[in-house]
Amino acid sequence: MSAIIILTISSLLILFFGFSKQRGVILPLSFIALIASFAMLAMGNNFWSEYLTNMISIQSSSKSFALLICAIAICIFPFFHELIKRGNEELADFIGIILLSIVGAIVMVSYQNMMTLFLGIEILSIAMYVLAGANRRSVNSNEASIKYFILGSFASAILLFGIALYYAATGSLSIINPKLINSELYQFSLLIIFSGFSFKVALAPFHFWVADVYQGTPTLFVTVMATIVKIAGFGALAQFVLSQNSVLPSWINWFFALIILASMFIGNIFAYSQSSVKRILAFSSVVQSGFILMGIINLDANNSWSLIYYLTAYALASIVTFIVVYFVEEQSGSDHLDSFAGLSKSNPVLAVVMSIALISLAGVPLTAGFMSKLYVLRNINSIGFTALMVIALVLAAVSFYYYFKIINAMFSPSGDRRWSVHFSYSAVLVFITIAIIFLGVMPGVLHGFLG
Amino acid sequence: MLLAIILILIPLIAAGLCFVSGKKIAPIVGLFGTMLSFFYFLYMLTVYNVRHELMYNTSFNWIPEIKGIFHVGIDGYSIIPLLLTQLVMLFSLLYALNSNSNKPASYFGLLLLTQAFLNGFFIAQNPITFYLFFELALIPIYFLVLNWGGAERKKAVFKFFIYTIFGSLLLLASIIYIHSAIGANQLLSWKEFYFQKFPMHVQLYLLVAFFIAFGIKSPLFPLHTWQANLYSNSDKPTVIILAALMSKMGVFGLLRFVYPVMPAINVYQPTIITICIIGILYGALMAWRQTDMNKLLAYSSLSHIGLIAASIFVMNVQSIEGAMFQMFIHGLCVTGLFVVVGILESKSNSSNINDTSGLARIEPRFASYFFIITLASIGLPLTAGFIGEFYMLYGLSKDNILYSLFAGISVILGAVYMFRFYQSVMFGKLKNGSLQSSSAINLNAEYILAIIALLVIIFGFFPGMWIDFAAFSFLEYSEYLPN
Numbered sequence: 001m002s003a004i005i006i007l008t009i010s011s012l013l014i015l016f017f018g019f020s021k022q023r024g025v026i027l028p029l030s031f032i033a034l035i036a037s038f039a040m041l042a043m044g045n046n047f048w049s050e051y052l053t054n055m056i057s058i059q060s061s062s063k064s065f066a067l068l069i070c071a072i073a074i075c076i077f078p079f080f081h082e083l084i085k086r087g088n089e090e091l092a093d094f095i096g097i098i099l100l101s102i103v104g105a106i107v108m109v110s111y112q113n114m115m116t117l118f119l120g121i122e123i124l125s126i127a128m129y130v131l132a133g134a135n136r137r138s139v140n141s142n143e144a145s146i147k148y149f150i151l152g153s154f155a156s157a158i159l160l161f162g163i164a165l166y167y168a169a170t171g172s173l174s175i176i177n178p179k180l181i182n183s184e185l186y187q188f189s190l191l192i193i194f195s196g197f198s199f200k201v202a203l204a205p206f207h208f209w210v211a212d213v214y215q216g217t218p219t220l221f222v223t224v225m226a227t228i229v230k231i232a233g234f235g236a237l238a239q240f241v242l243s244q245n246s247v248l249p250s251w252i253n254w255f256f257a258l259i260i261l262a263s264m265f266i267g268n269i270f271a272y273s274q275s276s277v278k279r280i281l282a283f284s285s286v287v288q289s290g291f292i293l294m295g296i297i298n299l300d301a302n303n304s305w306s307l308i309y310y311l312t313a314y315a316l317a318s319i320v321t322f323i324v325v326y327f328v329e330e331q332s333g334s335d336h337l338d339s340f341a342g343l344s345k346s347n348p349v350l351a352v353v354m355s356i357a358l359i360s361l362a363g364v365p366l367t368a369g370f371m372s373k374l375y376v377l378r379n380i381n382s383i384g385f386t387a388l389m390v391i392a393l394v395l396a397a398v399s400f401y402y403y404f405k406i407i408n409a410m411f412s413p414s415g416d417r418r419w420s421v422h423f424s425y426s427a428v429l430v431f432i433t434i435a436i437i438f439l440g441v442m443p444g445v446l447h448g449f450l451g
Numbered sequence: 452m453l454l455a456i457i458l459i460l461i462p463l464i465a466a467g468l469c470f471v472s473g474k475k476i477a478p479i480v481g482l483f484g485t486m487l488s489f490f491y492f493l494y495m496l497t498v499y500n501v502r503h504e505l506m507y508n509t510s511f512n513w514i515p516e517i518k519g520i521f522h523v524g525i526d527g528y529s530i531i532p533l534l535l536t537q538l539v540m541l542f543s544l545l546y547a548l549n550s551n552s553n554k555p556a557s558y559f560g561l562l563l564l565t566q567a568f569l570n571g572f573f574i575a576q577n578p579i580t581f582y583l584f585f586e587l588a589l590i591p592i593y594f595l596v597l598n599w600g601g602a603e604r605k606k607a608v609f610k611f612f613i614y615t616i617f618g619s620l621l622l623l624a625s626i627i628y629i630h631s632a633i634g635a636n637q638l639l640s641w642k643e644f645y646f647q648k649f650p651m652h653v654q655l656y657l658l659v660a661f662f663i664a665f666g667i668k669s670p671l672f673p674l675h676t677w678q679a680n681l682y683s684n685s686d687k688p689t690v691i692i693l694a695a696l697m698s699k700m701g702v703f704g705l706l707r708f709v710y711p712v713m714p715a716i717n718v719y720q721p722t723i724i725t726i727c728i729i730g731i732l733y734g735a736l737m738a739w740r741q742t743d744m745n746k747l748l749a750y751s752s753l754s755h756i757g758l759i760a761a762s763i764f765v766m767n768v769q770s771i772e773g774a775m776f777q778m779f780i781h782g783l784c785v786t787g788l789f790v791v792v793g794i795l796e797s798k799s800n801s802s803n804i805n806d807t808s809g810l811a812r813i814e815p816r817f818a819s820y821f822f823i824i825t826l827a828s829i830g831l832p833l834t835a836g837f838i839g840e841f842y843m844l845y846g847l848s849k850d851n852i853l854y855s856l857f858a859g860i861s862v863i864l865g866a867v868y869m870f871r872f873y874q875s876v877m878f879g880k881l882k883n884g885s886l887q888s889s890s891a892i893n894l895n896a897e898y899i900l901a902i903i904a905l906l907v908i909i910f911g912f913f914p915g916m917w918i919d920f921a922a923f924s925f926l927e928y929s930e931y932l933p934n
Contacts, residue, residue: 306516364590365583371514374627378517381631393624397617404593404612408605411597444515 001058003037003066004103011099018092027084030095031077034102038070054174055113058106061242061304065109065235068308072227072315073102078428079220079323082330094134098224101127105228109235112243114163114173117236121159121200124232125152131221132213144216151199151209159196165189175243187249193240194255201233203259203293204266207286211270214282219326219335222278226285226322227315234292238307241299256297257380257388263290264391268398277325278335280402281318284361287399288314291392294376298383305447306375309439312446313360313368316436320357320429324350327421340409347419349426351410353433360436362403363396368439453495455507455523455574458533461488462540462567469560478548481559485544485566489537496534501527501923505576510639513579517630518637521583522576526641527924531775531917532573532703535782539695540566542786542903545895546793547688552599562688564591569696573703576640578626581707585668586619588700592692601684608684611677618667618674621660622704629657645710645931654715661708662723669701669756672730678753683745683802687793690745694752694789695782702759702778706771709763710931716764717933720850727761728857730754735864739871744792744802747872748785751828754861755781761858762843766932768925770846775921776914777839780827780907784836787824787903790896791817795876804872809881817892818877820900825873827907829866835910838918 010033014026044063058066080098083091104123111117129152133145163173169186170178180186199206214222241248267286274280292314295307325335327350332339344351360369373396381389439446465484469477499506505524513521525533544562552558565588572584589612596608629647630638638644649657666674682690709716716723734754741747759777762770792802794817799807811818823834830836840862848855910917 359590365586374514374519374623375516377624378627378631381627386628389627390621390624393620394617397613397620400616401609401613404609408597408609411594412605443513447516 001056002040003058003070004056004106006033006037006040007099007103007106011096011103014092014099015096018096023091026092026095027077027081030099031074033099034070034074034077038067038074041067041070054176055116056107056110057112058110061301061308062110062235062239064305064308065231065238065311066106068312068315069102069105069109069228069231069235072231072319073098075316075319075428075432076223076227079223079326079425082220082326090134094131094221097127097130098221101131101224102228105232105235108232109239111236111239112174112176114166114175117240118156118160118163120232120236121156124229125156125200128152128221128225128229131224132217134221135216135218138216140216141218142216144213147209147216148213155196155199155206158192158199162189162192162196165192175240178244178247180247186247187251190244190248190252191255194237194252194259197233197237197240198259201230201237201289201292202286203289204262204286207263207266207289210286211274211279211282214285215276215278215335219278219322219329223319223322223326226281226318230285230289230292231311231315234289234296234307234311237296238299238304241296242301242304245300253297253383253385256293257385260290260293260297260388261391263287263293264395268395271402272398274402275337276335277328277337277340277406278322280406281321281325284399284402285318287395288361291373291376294380294392297380297385303379306372306379309368309443309446310372310376313372313436313439316432316439317357317360317369320353320432320436321361323425323429324354324357327419327425331419337406337409340406341412343410343419345413347421349430350419350421353426353429354410355407356433356436358403358406360440362400366437366440368436368443371440371443453498453507454509455525455529456509458488458492458495458570458574459523459567461491462563462570466560466563466567469556469563472556474555477556477559478544481563482544482548484563485537485541488566488570489541492533492537495525496530499525499530501920504927505640508576510576519579519630520577520637520639521580522640523571523574523580524576524640525574526576527920527927528703528706528775529573530920530924531779532699533570535699535779536566536569536573536696539691539782539786540569542790542899543688543691545899546691546790549893549895550686550688550793552686554598558595558599561591561595562692565595565692569692569700572700577638578629578644578708579638581704582619582623582626585622585700585704586616588697589615589619592689592697595689595692596681596685599686599689601686603680604684607677607680611681614667614674614677618664622664625657625660641707641710641928642931645928647711649711651715651718654712655719658712658715658719661705661712665701665704665708666760667701668704669698669760670753671701671757671760672726672733672753675730675734675753679746679749682749682752683743687789691786691789694748694785698752698756699778699782702756702763702774705760705763706774709766710928713766714933716766720764723764724761724847724851724854727757727764728854730757731761731858731861732864735861735868738868739864741868742803742805744795744804744872745789747804747868748788748792751865751868752781752785754865758840758843758858758861761854762846765847765850765854767846767849768922768929769842769849771925772918772921773839773842773844773846775924776835776917777843779917780835780839780910783903783906784824784828787820787900788828790899790903791821791824794892794896804875807876808879809877811877812881814892817897817900820897820904821873821877823904823907824900825869827911829869830862833908833911835907835914837911838914842918 107120129149132148135141166189169182202210271283329335360367363369363373508524510522568588575581734750738750759774762774827834827836830840844855
């Protein structure tokens with residue numbers, strides 16, 4: 001709770017600083033606020049952990065999700081220094097909005113009551129709609145914003161409808177120990193609620209917004225979209241599934257299996273033929289969402305770490321890929337595959353970190369991506385979906401195709417552009433890449449850290 | 452201190468040093484790393500006790516949540532492929548010293564990385580560790596071909612990569628399945644894996660997955676379509692690794708994984724062996740028709756590997772002895788032959804066998820090394836090639852005489868295409884133009900050829916020790932075979 005308060009106050013302060021002349025303090029202040037809230041979460045004093053008549057509770061798994069959100073935000077924030085290039089006047093707006101979106105994300109993963117969930121989703125989503133349109137003079141950015149806003153508010157409405165049905169079926173908005181009054185209505189409400197969630201985390205067949213929005217949104221903000229929104233969405237879904245474990249009907253596993261199958265097929269097939277790297281990554285994020293959902297099937301408090309592990313691996317790799325795409329786009333003006341040509345020659349550091357991140361997304365051993373896939377695949381195999389596991393792995397061969405298409409482009413000799421990236425950015429990227437490999441080489445560490 | 456894991460660490464550290472060192476130093480660091488690993492392995496071999504099933508173990512709980520144990524050690528099966536790996540990597544690096552490549556630091560780093568992963572692959576002692584290195588070994592090879600290959604390298608390596616990944620993902624699926632099936636027990640070594648009795652239909656699925664995974668890697672007949680293009684588009688040190696070592700990964704994988712599915716193999720044996728024999732004959736016939744030297748060797752390799760795979764599927768003591776020995780000799784021969792091709796290419800700037808002729812007159816020493824290696828590759832008695840093929844054909848004939856009859860035709864065809872190759876390159880009129888003016892054969896390549904020629908003759912006369920190794924390793928696991 002203290003983390004939420006710190007972040008909210010600092011975001012308000014930052015919006016205020018936007019009016020004043022001291023714009024230099026904006027970035028340091030936000031960074032300090034993030035670190036402080038991370039520390040507050042890590043220390044976890046119980047006095048502040050439950051709040052508002054049990055509508056929010058930051059404990060056990062929700063605490064891990066909140067910590068992950070803060071950690072990922074800390075990893076992304078150094079790159080927001082690039083925003084200063086765009087002119088000072090907008091900096092305060094963007095940083096303030098992003099801090100608010102992190103507040104929304106933390107609320108989303110720690111809700112105990114459907115009202116809080118909706119509040120969190122709206123705080124996060126509205127911030128994202130604004131960020132999608134951040135590039136006001138670009139048509140693509142405006143299109144992305146409008147598309148995301150219309151489809152997103154539609155999905156929110158569906159979720160709200162599901163919440164209403166849930167209330168009708170259980171007689172309470174609280175998700176703790178649901179008492180079923182009307183079982184059929186409850187099952188229907190689950191269907192609606194899961195559909196709403198599927199939109200937020202871009203699972204097929206609710207993925208249609210993702211490619212256009214990722215392509216239009218300024219790449220720095222896509223990094224936030226691909227990491228924090230996804231963690232928050234899956235965190236909220238996990239909280240819901242965990243609390244409903246005792247009353248979930250058995251068909252829900254098949255429903256998830258169907259969504260996973262659809263995401264694998266659609267994501268892989270659409271990504272296969274793209275030539276814009278951002279679109280490839282957007283469709284690949286649909287596939288990754290499918291894999292993450294495998295960790296949600298049959299979720300209980302004992303195996304929620306595998307979900308957190310996957311989200312960590314995915315978020316770290318996504319940061320690296322999108323930031324590298326940002327730098328390439330910044331210097332060549334396009335995110336087409338051809339504009340990556342010659343990156344290995346002119347800036348080997350970027351090429352190597354990008355390669356490792358893509359290899360991790362593809363799931364080669366000794367990277368975090370492999371371990372996370374191993375965990376979730378073993379999870380679905382152990383509950384009897386062996387055929388799904390085999391199909392997912394066979395389709396993963398397609399994903400190797402498009403990830404390595406990007407690597408091929410980077411290592412092709414043509415192009416003699418000069419990519420110059422400030423040393424500190426490279427250092428952060430290298431640091432994140434080392435974290436990816438470290439998690440892959442010693443997978444036990446994260447679990448040990450989470451307890 | 453003798454530990455198998457040091458065989459991974461030496462090349463790994465050397466690779467790291469290569470990556471950070473300068474242009475001049477990197478080759479020396481690389482060569483030093485390979486030599487160190489070679490001599491370390493030789494020292495291990497002198498202390499190795501073949502009756503002491505598993506030696507130089509290292510194991511720890513790598514993935515504690517799912518009881519994924521990392522376990523490396525040396526058993527009877529590892530010895531021969533490991534020796535081959537150290538030798539071939541040494542040859543490959545020696546050859547690479549001469550070819551003036553750009554960016555030598557990353558080049559030698561990647562070569563050593565390959566060696567580290569290959570060593571890890573051959574000493575892996577349970578399925579998870581095995582899979583780890585099976586997939587890792589692909590990554591440095593991918594970058595080696597991508598950055599230093601021939602004209603069509605991108606297409607060729609991409610095809611190879613996607614094929615292999617497809618196979619290895621099927622392998623991953625079956626390993627995850629096996630892991631779940633074994634349940635609470637730990638999968639510490641191969642024996643726990645072999646001990647499992649799967650129902651027949653599961654065995655069939657597993658067999659198909661293993662056949663595809665290792666069949667792509669080897670490659671075996673219907674899954675070989677990436678091979679010829681990749682071999683002709685890689686540079687020579689890389690193609691030596693591909694042909695001599697990566698292909699052995701496939702058959703070695705079969706050897707490791709067929710035990711639990713032996714009942715299914717016995718049921719479907721006629722089909723499986725027929726597929727292998729078709730591959731053997733197809734490879735030999737295709738090699739006969741090739742004019743590109745690299746493709747000729749690629750198809751001849753397909754033929755030889757098919758025979759090794761067939762004899763692994765029949766799984767009796769003679770066939771395994773032959774397969775293990777032939778793995779070693781084929782690796783040596785194909786290394787020598789690709790070095791020969793490298794020399795010929797540098798002399799005539801073409802990989803067509805019709806563009807070179809009459810070389811025996813000006814390069815008599817080269818001609819004789821080439822001749823000895825050719826003989827060994829054909830399998831002439833008193834060369835090492837004969838021993839392996841004899842044992843394999845004998846082992847096949849114990850199951851069905853027709854198997855060895857048809858597989859035996861490939862030996863005759865082998866003589867046809869190899870002699871055709873040798874004849875058209877070495878004899879005939881010396882062509883005018885570039886040949887005479889071209890530079891002499893570099894000394895390293897000649898050393899490599901001399902050593903290989905010597906080795907194939909020595910092993911032809913004294914194969915006993917290696918055959919014994921193979922026999923002991925067969926006996927080590929023979930209790931897990933049905934009946």
